[in-house]
Amino acid sequence: MTQPRVEIGSQPEVRVRAPGKVNLGLRVGAREPDGYHPLVTVFQAVSVYEDVVATPGDGLTLSVSGPQAHLVPTDETNLALRAARALAEFAGIDDGVHLHIEKSVPVAGGMAGGSADAAAALLACDAFWGAGLSRDQLHELAAGLGSDVPFGLVGHTAIGSGRGDVLTPALSRGEYHWVFAVRDVGLSTARVYAEFDALAGAGSGAFGPDSDLELLQALRAGDATALGRALRNDLQPAALELAPELAETLAAADDVGALGVLVSGSGPTVAALARSRAHAQVIGAALTAAGVADTVLTAVGPVPGARVIASPSP
Numbered sequence: 001m002t003q004p005r006v007e008i009g010s011q012p013e014v015r016v017r018a019p020g021k022v023n024l025g026l027r028v029g030a031r032e033p034d035g036y037h038p039l040v041t042v043f044q045a046v047s048v049y050e051d052v053v054a055t056p057g058d059g060l061t062l063s064v065s066g067p068q069a070h071l072v073p074t075d076e077t078n079l080a081l082r083a084a085r086a087l088a089e090f091a092g093i094d095d096g097v098h099l100h101i102e103k104s105v106p107v108a109g110g111m112a113g114g115s116a117d118a119a120a121a122l123l124a125c126d127a128f129w130g131a132g133l134s135r136d137q138l139h140e141l142a143a144g145l146g147s148d149v150p151f152g153l154v155g156h157t158a159i160g161s162g163r164g165d166v167l168t169p170a171l172s173r174g175e176y177h178w179v180f181a182v183r184d185v186g187l188s189t190a191r192v193y194a195e196f197d198a199l200a201g202a203g204s205g206a207f208g209p210d211s212d213l214e215l216l217q218a219l220r221a222g223d224a225t226a227l228g229r230a231l232r233n234d235l236q237p238a239a240l241e242l243a244p245e246l247a248e249t250l251a252a253a254d255d256v257g258a259l260g261v262l263v264s265g266s267g268p269t270v271a272a273l274a275r276s277r278a279h280a281q282v283i284g285a286a287l288t289a290a291g292v293a294d295t296v297l298t299a300v301g302p303v304p305g306a307r308v309i310a311s312p313s314p
């Protein structure tokens, strides 16, 4: 598990890359006494990445770059810093580290960028400090940081139950091409779940372990058309209630022949499944032309979870 540091001049640097995600299926049960909703979800990791770079520092410090860096908290609430602190406490380490996040995943966009940062920071600190934690130990720390963080570690395709943190790998064949329509204003996950409650009955009514059989079958077969038909998000009506303009984005992607289109997680990012890389470009151009997205990203999935990457940035 321990990874070598890459020396740049005299500076040791560990760079870890972690993916964003889309929930291909997201089935939500009724709120439980602890205030959380049980889920059955099928996660796919996609090629929109966060890089977290660990370098020497006094104490635990953080910086962030990227188009939406100004939206990311850099205080103690930042998930990457919380991850570093959790790992240091667990492993009894009192060395410092500076973490720099190069952010590409939309902030508060329903693509789990903060969770990717936390997963990447766990792996980066483990390698940087030579802590040598096992996968199980990292997973345990990840689950303590947030429900989507364990998936940020494992990536690929997985079924999440519990709060999404209990993961079972899912078979998936082939590559899927995505277009993500990003909005500059995020949607708070807490608000979307609260709206889900307010719209009582908006859920699928089919909450349970067998909810996504068609979806899982499509993935096993590598059948993008069938996958497009099976995409499902129980939070979508709530996200649309809070951000009605998303209906136009969904319709615009549908109009240009997307195989399927849905709100990603708690939104407001809209994910459209394309037939091919070229078709993804066509959908992206149409969404931009229609003015229904502030930024359009294209990506493929599934991709691996957080990993130390060999070559540091130039």
Ligand SMILES: C[C@@](CO)(OP(=O)(O)O)[C@H](O)COP(=O)(O)OP(=O)(O)OC[C@H]1O[C@@H](n2ccc(N)nc2=O)[C@H](O)[C@@H]1O
Pocket: 023, 026, 031, 035, 036, 037, 038, 039, 041, 109, 110, 111, 112, 113, 146, 147, 148, 163, 164, 189, 190, 191, 193, 264, 265, 266, 267
């Ligand atoms: C919706 C999902 C789907 O993967 O991700 P995003 O699309 O936001 O990335 C997840 O369930 C995001 O889970 P998580 O990352 O734990 O959400 P948090 O921001 O910690 O939760 C904020 C608040 O949302 C509500 N919440 C969250 C998760 C859950 N299963 N039930 C809930 O009711 C709770 O009120 C909680 O206090």
Ligand SMILES: Nc1ncnc2c1ncn2[C@@H]1O[C@H](COP(=O)(O)OP(=O)(O)O)[C@@H](O)[C@H]1O
Pocket: 071, 072, 073, 077, 078, 079, 080, 101, 106, 107, 108, 109, 110, 111, 112, 113, 114, 115, 117, 118, 186, 187, 189, 265, 266, 267
């Ligand atoms: N490293 C981080 N990157 C982004 N957001 C973070 C981070 N740490 C904490 N947050 C907080 O978490 C909120 C949502 O996180 P994010 O993962 O971007 O979206 P989502 O939960 O919709 O997938 C942000 O609005 C921000 O306040």
